[in-house]
Amino acid sequence: xxxxxxxLTSLVYPKQKPGRSVREGSPQRELGARAGRMDPWAExxxxxxxxNFSQIKKxxxxxxxxxxxxxxxxxxxxxxxxxxxxxxxxxxxxxxxAEGLALREAGIQSPVxxxxxxxxxxxxxxxxxxxxxxxxxEDAAAFLHEAASRxxxxxSIHIDIDTGMSRTGISCHKALPLIEKIAGFSxxxxxxxxxxxxxxxxxxxxxxxxxREVCSAAEKRGVSxxxxxxxxxxxxxxxxxFYLDMIRPGITLYGYYPNAKTQKEDLLKLRPALKLxxxxxxxxxxxxxxxxxxxxxxxxxxxxxxxxxGIGYSDGYPPQLAGKGLVLIKRKKYPVMAAVTSNxxxxxxxxxxxxxxxxxxxxxxxxxxxxLTADVLETQSGVSDYxxxxxxxxxxxxxxxx
Numbered sequence: 463x464x465x466x467x468x469x470l471t472s473l474v475y476p477k478q479k480p481g482r483s484v485r486e487g488s489p490q491r492e493l494g495a496r497a498g499r500m501d502p503w504a505e506x507x508x509x510x511x512x513x514n515f516s517q518i519k520k521x522x523x524x525x526x527x528x529x530x531x532x533x534x535x536x537x538x539x540x541x542x543x544x545x546x547x548x549x550x551x552x553x554x555x556x557x558x559x560a561e562g563l564a565l566r567e568a569g570i571q572s573p574v575x576x577x578x579x580x581x582x583x584x585x586x587x588x589x590x591x592x593x594x595x596x597x598x599x600e601d602a603a604a605f606l607h608e609a610a611s612r613x614x615x616x617x618s619i620h621i622d623i624d625t626g627m628s629r630t631g632i633s634c635h636k637a638l639p640l641i642e643k644i645a646g647f648s649x650x651x652x653x654x655x656x657x658x659x660x661x662x663x664x665x666x667x668x669x670x671x672x673x674r675e676v677c678s679a680a681e682k683r684g685v686s687x688x689x690x691x692x693x694x695x696x697x698x699x700x701x702x703x704f705y706l707d708m709i710r711p712g713i714t715l716y717g718y719y720p721n722a723k724t725q726k727e728d729l730l731k732l733r734p735a736l737k738l739x740x741x742x743x744x745x746x747x748x749x750x751x752x753x754x755x756x757x758x759x760x761x762x763x764x765x766x767x768x769x770x771x772g773i774g775y776s777d778g779y780p781p782q783l784a785g786k787g788l789v790l791i792k793r794k795k796y797p798v799m800a801a802v803t804s805n806x807x808x809x810x811x812x813x814x815x816x817x818x819x820x821x822x823x824x825x826x827x828x829x830x831x832x833x834l835t836a837d838v839l840e841t842q843s844g845v846s847d848y849x850x851x852x853x854x855x856x857x858x859x860x861x862x863x864x
Contacts, residue, residue, distance in 0.1 A: 506737075507735050525553070527708055652687055657673045690706040699727075716735050718835075779802060784801055787842055
């Protein structure tokens with residue numbers, strides 16, 4: 463039975479350029495330690511993440527629970543969480559129990575909320591590791607209550623209310639009796655109550671009204687609900703009444719806005735934090751009639767030079783960028799040719815003879831005017847910047863600045 467809402471971090475490879483401070487990340491250590499010098503890597507600027515956090519905090523002026531699920535949106539769970547903890551974040555939210563356990567194993571002391579599922583057999587680990595668990599059923603609360611009783615402890619929970627997302631949570635129309643039952647468990651501590659907004663501007667206000675109504679009714683019955691929270695990154699740009707006691711930002715922490723409107727307004731002056739880099743592994747001259755890749759997806763019409771770059775869709779580079787994307791080599795942009803395979807992309811160098819094996823290739827950049835940030839890649843590929851970042855292979859080595 464389950465009841466309602468893996469440590470993959472990395473090592474620094476290859477060598478950093480002189481004059482820049484680099485810190486070793488934490489693993490998948492075994493595979494990260496075996497990364498080849500020509501393998502691709504992600505470079506994560508923790509200062510930019512701290513900047514984004516400070517900008518969010520200035521805007522909302524309430525508690526912030528940073529969303530570090532999905533390997534911190536591809537940026538590295540442990541290292542990002544440590545940086546945010548040092549920056550003063552009030553809590554961390556994960557989407558899987560394994561992520562919460564990994565944070566505790568890494569020495570993270572901040573409150574951690576697992577917004578993902580759990581089973582009865584997981585209760586001991588939740589309690590022993592002082593994790594807070596999202597619940598939306600009486601059974602879920604009972605499992606935690608029984609385990610907490612055995613260990614002479616208390617179980618921390620946040621109650622998940624469905625106000626219209628229809629994903630997880632107890633329906634707002636049926637929530638009050640459940641809240642009262644949960645409040646009756648002596649070993650359950652209600653530290654918060656939450657809902658998730660659909661990010662439909664025409665509906666979010668109604669969701670907030672429904673949520674407030676549930677909270678008010680429970681408090682009139684004498685139930686203490688802890689922190690109330692509903693807003694994710696999109697909610698930051700709603701009126702302040704959406705902030706409640708705490709917000710749960712995700713994509714904004716990593717330097718991106720939740721939609722085109724907020725991106726254009728750039729209210730928070732966010733700074734993208736992740737750069738994706740690979741190496742040129744082969745350079746060849748092609749003659750008219752020579753073809754490229756499986757099924758000969760490209761045929762040269764003239765003499766040209768082509769670079770093979772050691773990265774592909776298995777690393778998370780979107781195959782939809784074939785024939786559309788650009789990469790940066792030695793401060794010059796080159797087009798991605800009409801093939802992205804598992805481990806390689808092909809880049810049209812034209813007649814440029816300056817590119818050599820071993821040169822760095824930037825595929826995702828951090829400068830907003832570079833034309834290589836994840837939101838620009840979204841426009842080129844049709845794949846959202848969320849999916850591009852989260853889709854980066856967790857086994858890619860991460861290097862951290864500073």
